[in-house]
Amino acid sequence: TIAVAVHVMRSGGGVGSIYNPTDGQIMGAINYLNQVFSGTFPGMTAPVEGGGVVDLEVQFALAQRTPACGATNGIDRVDASSLPNYVANGVNAAGSSGCPDLTLKNFARWNPADYYNVWVVNKIDGADGTSGQFIAGYAYFPGSPSTLDGTVMLATQMITGQKTLPHEVGHAL
DSSP: OEEEEEEEEESSOOTTSTTSOOHHHHHHHHHHHHHHHHTOSTTOOOSSTTOOOOOOOOOEEEOSBOTTSOBOOSEEEEEOTTSTTHHHHOBOSSOSSSBOHHHHHHHSOOOTTTOEEEEEESOBTTBOSSSSSOOOEEEOOTTSOTTTOSEEEEGGGOSTTOSHHHHHHHHHO
């Protein structure tokens, strides 16, 4: 079981607004992640002809303790409005008009030796996932520096049934 810290990088809206998902939405996304990795999500089919759905025996749980040993639900809501270009353009993945990826992660990261960090952002490369083409999320492969480790994903994708979180965690693993 891997402890997860979800950093909701707020840009001004209250909990439940488009860029600030509720605790229930986040918990639903983590539950969905676990169902995908255990092969128990209803309607899952064999990924390859003749194959079957497999329990990967990896589970994720929202952290119960902060790095300072305080109680938590694993959801860290951070006012990111002071980060350069974040409110208007979100975080940079392939573009350069938003906040640099490392700047965002340095602003809110729990020790990657103890937690798997997920940053929930308003936009990636200026797009929020509500229309047109967009990057739903990204993660780095194993062996990347610990400063880059974790998943960045759009707030609009942090809900049950959206495949972004399981997909990106798959890259990270």
